[in-house]
C-alpha cells in the first residue's frame with residue numbers, strides 16, 4: 169500500500185497554480201449549479217481542489233486518510249460549509265445516497281483495487297448524482313515518456329500480474345497504474361456507471377504552454393478529448409443502474 173504520509177504538497181505544487189486553476193475550471197464546468205448541494209471529495213490531500221471548489225457548493229466534505237493533510241485545508245474561504253473527514257475511501261463513513269457530487273482528482277492511478285472503490289463511490293452517490301473522476305491514461309505522450317523512464321517490467325513482476333490494459337510503474341515511492349481509455353471505460357461500466365462527459369487537460373503543466381491563460385485550456389478541454397496524447401482525463405459519471 170502506498171504511504172502518502174511524507175508527501176510534501178507544498179513542494180510538489182510550487183509554481184503550478186495554473187494546473188490547479190485549469191483542473192478546478194474543468195470540474196466547475198462539469199457541475200450543474202442546482203446539483204452542488206452536498207459534495208464529497210475523495211483523497212482531498214491538503215485541499216488544493218477543495219479550497220477553490222467549495223466556494224461554489226452548498227456543503228463540501230473533504231475525505232482523506234491522513235489527518236495532517238486535512239488540517240492544512242486552511243485557505244478555505246467559507247469554513248462553515250467545509251467539513252473534513254479522516255477515513256478510508258474504500259469504506260466511506262457515510263450512509264447510502266448521501267452526496268449529489270463525488271469528486272476524485274489525481275487519485276485513481278494510485279489505487280490497486282479501483283473496482284471496489286467505484287462500487288463504494290456509487291453507494292454514497294444519490295441516484296441522480298454525478299461523480300467526477302480524473303485519471304492519467306496509458307496512451308498519452310507523458311505516459312510514454314514515463315514508460316521509457318521507469319522499470320515497468322520490474323514493477324509488473326512485483327505486482328505479480330500483467331493484465332492487458334493496465335501498466336504499472338513505480339515513480340518516486342508510489343505504485344501507479346496507468347489504464348488505457350478502453351480499460352477505464354470497461355471498469356466504470358462494470359461498476360454500474362455511464363459516462364456523461366469527458367474533458368482533458370495536462371498541457372498547461374509544460375513550461376512552454378504554461379503562459380497561456382487557464383480559460384484557454386478549460387475551453388479546449390471539451391473538444392480535445394479524442395486526442396490521446398493529452399494525458400489527464402476528467403470523466404463525469406452518472407448511475408446507469
Ligand SMILES: C[S@@+](CC[C@H](N)C(=O)[O-])C[C@H]1O[C@@H](n2cnc3c(N)ncnc32)[C@H](O)[C@@H]1O
Nearest residue numbers: 172211212213216232233234255256257273274
Ligand atoms: C496524489 S494525492 C492527490 C491529492 C489531491 N486530490 C490533489 O489532487 O491535490 C492522493 C491522496 O489520496 C489519499 N488517499 C489515498 N488512498 C486513500 C484511501 N484509501 N482513503 C483515503 N485517502 C486516500 C492520500 O492520502 C493523498 O492525500
